Amino acid sequence: MDNDPVETKRIPIIARVEGKGSLEITYRNDPQSLRKTIDQVRLRIFEPPRLFEKILEGREPQEVIDIVARICGICPAAYQVTAAKALESAAGISLSPGLQTFRRILTCGEWIESHSLHFHLLAAPDFLGYADVLEWAKHDPEAVEAGFRIHAVGNGLLTLLGGRSVHPVGVRVGGFHRLPSREACQRMVEQIREVLPLATALIPWAAGFDVPRTTRSFTSVSLRDPGHYPMNEGRIASDRGLDIPPDQFEHHIREFQVPDSTAFYSLMDGEIALVGPLARLNLNSRWLPPDLLDIVEKTGVTFPSANLWHGFLARAIEIRYALGEALRLLSELPQDVLPFVPAPPATGVAIAATEAPRGLLWHRYDLGEDGRVEKARIIPPTSQNQSLIEEDLQQSLLEAGPGAPEEEILRRSERIVRNYDPCISCATHFLKLTRKETPP
Amino acid sequence: MTVPVRIVGVGSPAGGDRAGLLAIRFLKTSGFLRHFPPRTVDLIAADRPGTGLFRILEGCQLAIVIDALKCESPPGTLFHLTEQEDFSLEPTLSSHDFSVPLTLRLGRILGRLPPRIVLVGLSIGPGPEIPREDHPDSSLATGTVMDRLSELLLQEVEEFLTLKKPERQ
Numbered sequence: 001m002d003n004d005p006v007e008t009k010r011i012p013i014i015a016r017v018e019g020k021g022s023l024e025i026t027y028r029n030d031p032q033s034l035r036k037t038i039d040q041v042r043l044r045i046f047e048p049p050r051l052f053e054k055i056l057e058g059r060e061p062q063e064v065i066d067i068v069a070r071i072c073g074i075c076p077a078a079y080q081v082t083a084a085k086a087l088e089s090a091a092g093i094s095l096s097p098g099l100q101t102f103r104r105i106l107t108c109g110e111w112i113e114s115h116s117l118h119f120h121l122l123a124a125p126d127f128l129g130y131a132d133v134l135e136w137a138k139h140d141p142e143a144v145e146a147g148f149r150i151h152a153v154g155n156g157l158l159t160l161l162g163g164r165s166v167h168p169v170g171v172r173v174g175g176f177h178r179l180p181s182r183e184a185c186q187r188m189v190e191q192i193r194e195v196l197p198l199a200t201a202l203i204p205w206a207a208g209f210d211v212p213r214t215t216r217s218f219t220s221v222s223l224r225d226p227g228h229y230p231m232n233e234g235r236i237a238s239d240r241g242l243d244i245p246p247d248q249f250e251h252h253i254r255e256f257q258v259p260d261s262t263a264f265y266s267l268m269d270g271e272i273a274l275v276g277p278l279a280r281l282n283l284n285s286r287w288l289p290p291d292l293l294d295i296v297e298k299t300g301v302t303f304p305s306a307n308l309w310h311g312f313l314a315r316a317i318e319i320r321y322a323l324g325e326a327l328r329l330l331s332e333l334p335q336d337v338l339p340f341v342p343a344p345p346a347t348g349v350a351i352a353a354t355e356a357p358r359g360l361l362w363h364r365y366d367l368g369e370d371g372r373v374e375k376a377r378i379i380p381p382t383s384q385n386q387s388l389i390e391e392d393l394q395q396s397l398l399e400a401g402p403g404a405p406e407e408e409i410l411r412r413s414e415r416i417v418r419n420y421d422p423c424i425s426c427a428t429h430f431l432k433l434t435r436k437e438t439p440p
Numbered sequence: 441m442t443v444p445v446r447i448v449g450v451g452s453p454a455g456g457d458r459a460g461l462l463a464i465r466f467l468k469t470s471g472f473l474r475h476f477p478p479r480t481v482d483l484i485a486a487d488r489p490g491t492g493l494f495r496i497l498e499g500c501q502l503a504i505v506i507d508a509l510k511c512e513s514p515p516g517t518l519f520h521l522t523e524q525e526d527f528s529l530e531p532t533l534s535s536h537d538f539s540v541p542l543t544l545r546l547g548r549i550l551g552r553l554p555p556r557i558v559l560v561g562l563s564i565g566p567g568p569e570i571p572r573e574d575h576p577d578s579s580l581a582t583g584t585v586m587d588r589l590s591e592l593l594l595q596e597v598e599e600f601l602t603l604k605k606p607e608r609q
Binding site: 148164 | 452487488490491492494495542545546549550551
């Protein structure tokens with residue numbers, strides 16, 4: 001009832017593996033006009049990486065590489081590469097160009113795997129009006145099958161360098177435990193060539209949906225690596241003038257908790273920030289290869305874009321980019337690359353940042369005299385996007401109106417959340433909605 | 441090599457989720473395949489295959505998938521789930537929680553599955569997501585649980601092969 005001081009509605013969720021999410025909307029009632037206004041929107045997420053930071057204390061460098069892979073089942077390689085880069089930096093070693101190439105191929109694989117899973121499994125059914133991928137598959141099995149074929153190539157690249165696609169074990173401090181054979185690389189080249197047309201077709205398809213023309217105010221943040229679309233190298237930059245090395249990042253980002261939530265929120269220099277594919281494209285689209293730029297240009301969508309719905313298209317573009325980049329790198333592999341550079345024991349502070357599929361991933365390890373981790377800090381993309389997700393939700397629900405049916409609120413909210421990040425999508429695919437109404 | 445029957449244990453190496461992998465290890469070492477003619481049945485342990493399960497099941501006529509099942513029943517309880525009755529029970533759908541039943545449902549829609557699929561759920565009890573080392577699942581690989589599993593599989597495969605014979609004639 002409109003004049004109830006508090007109205008609460010709950011739709012329960014327990015996400016089995018990675019956590020859980022809920023949405024809480026507080027409405028303020030005006031007793032004169034009997035109108036309701038949205039007072040606050042809170043997206044509550046359980047975020048596993050906070051526990052891992054404690055687990056990492058006392059661990060040796062190689063243990064760190066294997067443990068951080070467990071933080072996420074979708075982007076384990078990003079956690080491994082970031083940790084390895086940080087520890088290599090502290091050890092004072094640099095990877096050979098050949099090893100950097102293999103690291104980049106690994107990252108390409110993870111972008112393809114993660115993006116295609118999100119694109120086809122979670123996001124596309126929203127744009128098509130299907131309840132889920134099962135319903136979509138009933139109507140258009142070829143499209144879903146194409147998605148899984150692309151996804152399988154991503155997994156293949158992860159297996160090529162990681163030994164397996166889920167929680168890979170190939171990365172070590174200084175490089176890889178072993179490198180793949182020429183024959184295995186050639187097989188991946190052939191597989192990439194087979195799915196490249198499928199990925200190319202995703203771009204005009206994703207651009208063709210009639211998305212809301214709403215724009216939001218946010219700061220795009222990503223690595224910037226002049227001459228290259230950023231993956232594992234570069235400085236941290238924003239479209240509002242930020243340009244810092246990764247070791248300065250913690251002086252600019254402020255993480256904070258809110259009551260009743262285990263999730264961290266963050267602000268970048270006091271501003272709400274976006275990380276991930278759209279932010280990367282907003283800052284780095286000029287470094288896409290010319291053939292891909294042509295395809296993007298033909299869609300009529302231009303970057304930078306302040307329309308967050310273009311994140312769906314951005315993922316399609318990055319799937320195509322990562323496939324093309326892996327193909328290029330695998331076709332030009334240098335000869336006689338040693339699998340790793342021996343790393344001397346390291347002490348002091350180890351810091352690195354990379355671009356995980358869902359955005360900027362930053363690690364810091366304080367190493368003791370014995371080389372073991374004394375303290376760890378990991379800032380994943382999830383926490384960097386959370387403030388913007390809430391603001392986007394609040395704006396969207398305002399646009400829906402206070403009297404919108406609960407079903408419509410849920411539909412809009414889940415779609416918005418899914419538009420950002422598969423980890424959050426996992427946690428909130430079935431949102432627990434709490435709806436509160438408070439007196440003025 | 442394509443064989444008519446493929447038995448696949450799925451899971452991850454840690455915790456109760458490894459029950460399906462333990463089952464395959466037991467079947468391989470206990471002489472289970474001696475019950476069948478050569479090139480009739482093969483045994484595969486699949487570490488979290490996801491939709492890669494489609495490729496693993498390609499070409500066979502009967503697929504039996506063994507997976508750990510977290511439920512209220514005591515650890516070691518076996519569930520024989522058929523596609524027609526049970527695969528639609530699970531409501532969740534996310535990238536982190538794309539379960540075997542959902543994978544199989546999607547595979548059927550996409551036409552990527554063999555004609556007959558059986559899912560054998562091996563209860564690891566209602567315990568924590570990743571059980572402690574002394575959790576009863578650690579004993580699943582030995583003794584009566586695996587013997588009962590062998591009997592169930594034997595019956596399922598023999599029944600299928602018997603039914604197949606007239607078609608070959």
